[in-house]
Amino acid sequence: MKAVIVAVNLNDKEEDFEYKIQELEGLVEAAGGTVVGKVYQKRESPDPAYFIGRGKVKEIAQLVEGIRGDTVVFNVNLSPVQISNLSKELNVEVLDRTDLILKIFLNNARTKQAKLQVELAYLQHQLPRVYGGKGKELSRIGGGMKTKGAGEKLGEIKTRTIKDRINKIKKQLKEIEKQREEQRKSREDNPNILKVSLVGYTNAGKSSLLKRLTKRDVFISDQLFATLDTKTSLIYFPDIEKKVLITDTVGFVEDMPSEIMDAFMTTLKEIEDADVILHVIDISDKNWMKKKTTVENVLKQLKLQDKPTITVFNKIDKVVPSKDLIEEDVMENTITISAEKGWNIDKLFDILKKYAKQKEEKHGVCILQNSQ
Structure with a gap:
């Protein structure tokens, strides 16, 4: 991952803003990526369509193309609409802060319980985005799609499949919790x-x-x-x-x-x-x-x-x-x-x-x- 990080300062003190940038760089590294570019913007409030200004979006697009970056990472959390709009304008993968943390978790989970917990968090975070084009990434997580009929919209199919998978994971985690509860009782x-x-x-x-x-x-x-x-x-x-x-x-x-x-x-x-x-x-x-x-x-x-x-x-x-x-x-x-x-x-x-x-x-x- 060759990442361009976009750090937006929403009325943070300078030292707090620098701290968040450093942590974001550490998160990119933990996800197996390299920071190849940085873009900063100070705003009083987010833009509903892109979070950042439209001029800044064009600036980032030129930077990504010039240094051949493949990912743009934001230090804030983005709405489904903002993720969709930015992905179309920048033509690369766009991650917000939660996306990045979940990517690290997906890479680092080893036990069955940790993998289920991370998958649950990932699906719950991505569920609102299925209609924004982000949902295509979920196919590698939850298995194949099941349709109820030819007339069912793709977004509805994805939503139903994800919700079914979330319910299944929750049941599995409850079983694990029962086992852990028994272990805890034996030590109580x-x-x-x-x-x-x-x-x-x-x-x-x-x-x-x-x-x-x-x-x-x-x-x-x-x-x-x-x-x-x-x-x-x-x-x-x-x-x-x-x-x-x-x-x-x-x-x-x-x-x-x-x-x-x-x-x-x-x-x-x-x-x-x-x-x-x-x-x-x-x-x-x-x-x-x-x-x-x-x-x-x-x-x-x-x-x-x-x-x-x-x-x-x-x-x-x-x-x-x-x-x-x-x-x-x-x-x-x-x-x-x-x-x-x-x-x-x-x-x-x-x-x-x-x-x-x-x-x-x-x-x-x-x-x-x-x-x-």
């Missing part, structure tokens, strides 16, 4: 098992931390949304005879598309069932505070803001050259680490042990109360 209220969920902005280093804590082989890549599949691993503390089940979850991103949030709700339930959350933050990222807030807002959406949380500032090795230079964390439930180098992992283990003991004590109190 076990005082010897601490359930931990890893959350964080995409590419914060969650997979690296999971690998370091569990000594498991985990796929790691320095790209956005490198891993989508939920992984649950076991840590055993023989000195206190406690087990920790730690689950990695899909990384979050600013303005997470609602289709993805809805489709991945089964996976996100793992966070709901956790005893404690590890919020992993890339401390070497200059935008870490903004990304921290994004994750906290997602947790609020899930009504999990009051769940016990440990803030894990990761990648400190990219900020200081030696473990000896790490300043001591003064805030409670906060720790600075390097998952790659193993710095302060022993201290993180100590924090997890503390929570494991607290769960046992709390469970013991509950048993006493119920027996009275």
